[in-house]
Amino acid sequence: MRIRGKEKVPALLQQADAWIHQENNGLIAIDKNLYPTVCLEVGCGKGVFLSELALRHRDVFYVGIDKFVEIIARAATLSAKKEVKNVLFSMIDVERIESLIAPSSIQTIYLNFSDPWPRRKNEKRRLTYPRFLDIYSKLLAPGGWIEMKTDNADLFIWSLQAFTKAGWTVAESERALSQSAPEGLEDEARYIKTEYETRFRGLGVPICFLRATPPSKS
């Protein structure tokens, strides 16, 4: 993801400080009475999807992570502008997410338009690689699930296989997610467009969607 105006980052970080969680502050503390449900977007980009979702579900708390500080600065600034209170962003690689989020605490993990890493030698970096599925499995609360959207059919097929091989259940899978939500489902996460989704839909690319649940913990 290209970020223009990197020189603005320190000022953005300062302005949106209340929307940013620093890794060295330890686990994110969320008031369970206020927010019984917590959801996570891995690779949240500039926060377009998450800030909109948080506005529509004010009783759910959302955490967005991305590995680049410039991107987190933009995401936090967007939520600050929209005055969304139930969302927090953190600059962290998903490999270290366990220093931020307690086990079995997340209802839904969103993987939106993750980098496809098409070359075989880079497949370990795909966010649906088995070691990441293990991490997600630990984070998910009982009854929790992953929702994934992508424009990349190859990544989609590969991910379906990765989930199945790792013992996950693919509960839903669509090769062309509807552009508009069926009546009454407008607030469902899958119909909230991400920044990349808007771009790909504009080019007429079909969007693949899946929902998968982890193997039961024994």
Ligand SMILES: C[S@@+](CC[C@H](N)C(=O)[O-])C[C@H]1O[C@@H](n2cnc3c(N)ncnc32)[C@H](O)[C@@H]1O
């Ligand atoms: C193609 S962008 C998609 C952004 C957004 N989800 C959307 O749909 O518009 C993928 C994002 O994932 C982030 N990312 C990639 N690998 C990551 C990792 N291991 N941990 C955290 N974020 C990661 C990238 O920095 C980038 O911002």
